Amino acid sequence: MVSEKRETDQPMKTIIYYFTGTGNTLAVARELAQELGNTRLIPLRQAIYFGGYTPEADAIGIAFPVHFLTMPDIVRTFVSNILFTGDPFIFGLATCGERPGGALFRLQELMEEKRYSLSAGYAIMMPENFIGPLNLMNDAGHREEKFAAMKKRIPEIADCIRNKKVSVPEGTNSGLWKWGGEVSKKLSTEVYNTPAKFHATAACNRCHACQRICPTRNITVTKDGVRWGSDCTQCYACIHWCPSEAIEIGSRTQGKMRYHHPDVTLGDMQEQRGE
Numbered sequence: 001m002v003s004e005k006r007e008t009d010q011p012m013k014t015i016i017y018y019f020t021g022t023g024n025t026l027a028v029a030r031e032l033a034q035e036l037g038n039t040r041l042i043p044l045r046q047a048i049y050f051g052g053y054t055p056e057a058d059a060i061g062i063a064f065p066v067h068f069l070t071m072p073d074i075v076r077t078f079v080s081n082i083l084f085t086g087d088p089f090i091f092g093l094a095t096c097g098e099r100p101g102g103a104l105f106r107l108q109e110l111m112e113e114k115r116y117s118l119s120a121g122y123a124i125m126m127p128e129n130f131i132g133p134l135n136l137m138n139d140a141g142h143r144e145e146k147f148a149a150m151k152k153r154i155p156e157i158a159d160c161i162r163n164k165k166v167s168v169p170e171g172t173n174s175g176l177w178k179w180g181g182e183v184s185k186k187l188s189t190e191v192y193n194t195p196a197k198f199h200a201t202a203a204c205n206r207c208h209a210c211q212r213i214c215p216t217r218n219i220t221v222t223k224d225g226v227r228w229g230s231d232c233t234q235c236y237a238c239i240h241w242c243p244s245e246a247i248e249i250g251s252r253t254q255g256k257m258r259y260h261h262p263d264v265t266l267g268d269m270q271e272q273r274g275e
C-alpha cells in the first residue's frame with residue numbers, strides 16, 4: 001500500500017497527547033512524531049484542565065505508560081474530559097515493561113462510552129520503571145535491546161497511521177488479566193498504601209526537582225521537608241528523577257536502581273507539568 005506521506009508533499013496532521021513518568025512514553029511519542037512529520041506533541045496533563053475540544057487533526061494519538069495492566073488514572077481523567085473535533089483516526093500508544101495487559105482495551109472501552117472509536121492501539125516495550133518488591137528493573141543491555149526494537153517498529157506504526165489502518169488493540173483482553181491488574185493496583189494502592197509511603201531521606205538537599213516535575217502537582221518542598229498530597233498517580237517520576245536519589249517508597253526501594261530515559265530531561269518533565 002502506498003502511504004499518504006509518499007503520495008503528497010504535505011504529511012497528514014497529527015496530534016499526540018502524552019503522559020510520562022520517566023520519559024519512555026515521551027521518547028516513543030517523539031520518535032513517532034519525527035517519522036510522521038507535521039505532528040504536535042501536547043502534554044495531556046495540560047489539556048485536562050483546559051477541557052473542551054481537541055484541535056482539528058487527521059490523526060490523534062493518546063500515549064501513556066501501562067500501570068497495573070491498565071491506564072494510569074490521569075489518562076482516564078484526560079480521556080473522560082476531552083472531545084474530538086471532526087473525525088480523526090484515534091490511536092493509543094502504550095509503553096510498558098513487558099506486559100501491556102488490557103490497557104489499550106480499557107482505552108477502547110472508555111472511547112466507546114463517549115461514542116468514539118479507537119482505531120488502533122500499539123504497545124511498545126520500554127525499560128521497566130516499577131520499583132517493586134520484585135526487582136524488575138532492566139540492566140543496560142536489556143534497555144538497549146528495547147530501545148533498538150522500538151526504533152525498528154516505529155516506521156511500521158507510522159505507516160499504519162498514515163494509511164488509517166484499523167486494527168484490534170495490542171495486548172490481551174482476557175478477564176484474568178483484567179482481574180490481575182485490578183488486584184495488583186488494589187494491593188499497591190490500598191493494602192501496601194504506596195502513595196502514603198513516599199518520603200525524602202536525609203540525602204534530600206531541597207533542590208525542588210520533585211516539586212517542579214510532579215505531573216499532578218502533588219509535592220511541596222519547604223525548608224522543613226518534602227510533603228506528598230493525596231493526588232498521586234503513581235508514575236514514580238519523583239523517585240526516579242531525584243538527583244540525590246533521596247526519595248524512597250517505604251523501605252522497598254532502598255538500594256534499588258533509578259532510571260529515566262536518557263534523551264528526556266528534567267526540563268521536559270517540567271514542561272509536561274506546566275506552570
Ligand SMILES: Cc1cc2nc3c(=O)[nH]c(=O)nc-3n(C[C@H](O)[C@H](O)[C@H](O)COP(=O)(O)O)c2cc1C
Pocket residue numbers: 019020021022023024025026064065066067068069070095096097098099100101126127128129130131234235236
Ligand atoms: C506503578 C507502575 C505500574 C506498572 N505496571 C506495569 C504493568 O502492569 N505492565 C508492564 O509491562 N509495565 C508496567 N510498568 C512499567 C511501565 O509501564 C514502563 O516502564 C513504561 O515504559 C514507563 O513509561 P514512562 O517512562 O513514560 O512513565 C509499571 C510502572 C509503574 C510505575
